[in-house]
Amino acid sequence: MPMYDYACTCGTRFERMVPSWSSPAPDCPDCGATTRRRPPSPSMHGLAAPPAPMTSAPRSWEGLNNGDRDTVTHWRRAVEARREFEARHPEHRQRRDAIAAHEGRFERTPLTYRELASRAATSGDANQAAAEASRDRRTDPRPRDEL
Template sequence: MPLFDYRCSCGARFEKLQPSWRSPDPDCPACGASTSRMPPAVSLAGGARPPAGPDQAPTSWEATGRGDREYVAQWRRTLEHRERLAEKYPELSTRRDAVAAHEGRFERAPLTYRELAQRAAASGDATAAAAEAARSRTGSGFGSGSGSGDGGAAPTGGTGGSSSGGSSGAGGR
């Protein structure tokens, strides 16, 4: 079914799926008057991409061109632009929590300090909380890539793969 753009004399614009290009133009949803089909928009190959985020930024002195001022300034402008876009489009925001453990059972779903503190709040024992988080990440799907981190990542709002935090840095990227 083709998607067409319509406009009304009242100023309303909308899109509507039609069974065929020969289908009659629908009435305006705002005022009920007859509408006219707008010419199709030009479609170009490719798409828009947001600017690079903190996960793509250099993490070492060597990666910044040995401290090249222009390169560092360009990255700062890029990251500031990304932050401004993230304020407008929350899906672009990158959640960055400090990682307490990222190896072994926590490889696919790192244990963040926030999750560790939430788990340890009742007992006050961080060691027992870490062991509990490790147990929650084991199960029938561990190692197969399906659900190994479901239990432990839920309390933190799904910080899983995007929370490099800083302890693992550029190691696996």
């Protein structure tokens, strides 16, 4: 016998094993009113995986296929789905810092405003701190002939 989900107008939801799909819906166990069959839950349709994390989203214009409309639309929807997921499940929320620079030397490791502020705390000059961060990212362990 298959198991089906039922809902009542009083707010009660329950599962029951019934002989077949064509069997009449059972009465509500709380108020005795007639119930209606609910559609199966989304997990039965394969939507149990969480949306892609924000870290997988592109960080540059080139990553968006130079502004291709379909690519931008895809990532906008993916980010909105992730935000809705994080709003429902705060334990999966990812820390996101505002990005000060993400191109050139900062393409692989973006410069966040948090890092910029900590670097500029001693000198008080954000331009000098950004130049220092760029110099730190310039060092590449590979020899010049391999680049």
